[in-house]
Amino acid sequence: MTITLSAHPALNPLVGQLAAALPIKGLYYPARRNPGSDLPFFSDLPAMLQATSPRVCAFLSPYADLHNDVHTCLQAGVAVLCAGPVPKADQPIASGGIHHGSPLFAKAQQQRRNPSFAEPVYLRLVAGAQEPGLLPAWWAICRQLAFASDLLDETPAQVHLCTNRHGRAYQVTLTATAPSGASIQLVVAPQPALAELTLLGRGGVISASAAQSGITLAGTKGTHVVPDAATPPAELAWLRDFLEKGNPPSEHAGDGGQALLSGLRRALRTRQPVLVNL
Incomplete structure (x- = not known):
């Protein structure tokens, strides 16, 4: 079982804790330079998916093009888990919780x-x-x-x-x-x-x-x-729960999240x- 993460460099301490406990094989963020993580870093999502063949990609940070990257993962057959709502999402995404x-x-x-x-x-x-x-x-x-x-x-x-x-x-x-x-x-x-x-x-x-x-x-x-x-961080239990149950969390990003934005x-x-x- 392989997991990949997408996270802003500010979350490096959290990424390190998760990588020490779970089989995380790659870190992606749409930036041009390595954020300093010990994980293999990719600034190109398709390249990371091809190199790591993950079962799950967990998005821990929001950014403007997040909805397109989520779509890329789903099209590749990779399960998606998001720490928050997805802007411009055109389909239900397992998020929050x-x-x-x-x-x-x-x-x-x-x-x-x-x-x-x-x-x-x-x-x-x-x-x-x-x-x-x-x-x-x-x-x-x-x-x-x-x-x-x-x-x-x-x-x-x-x-x-x-x-x-x-x-x-x-x-x-x-x-x-x-x-x-x-x-x-x-x-x-x-x-x-x-x-x-x-x-x-x-x-x-x-x-x-x-x-x-x-x-x-x-x-x-x-x-x-x-x-x-x-x-340990709450994100660790969140990821483990998703992996063990094989189902998305019960909470989904809906109109409420978009209304808040x-x-x-x-x-x-x-x-x-x-x-x-x-």
């Missing part, structure tokens, strides 16, 4: 479903975009919204988006109200190391951040911390908050 392999998500969901936590009231997520540019910021906010929807077990019908930029650094804020009335605030910032979660329920609070070890739980019985041991572009153009129907 990485958060299901995250220990943070699993622990937060477990505590969220504890009867003592009661109904959620407020959720705030902060994440850093892993690469510069609008499309990586878009993928990041899509992943945050999927995380929020699965954690709350509900999805808002509408969201408000605010966006600003400095060069190729983007900051995105999404606010929404879930059908239950819970308030949602999602933030994507240019600093890759950012990761924060705060979930307020009628019976307690769940919080975590990259600056602390573990998840803090506060309720009527006091406050305690659930330790967080060193864990259009909303981000409108917010940049107008420099005003915009309403997006999902």
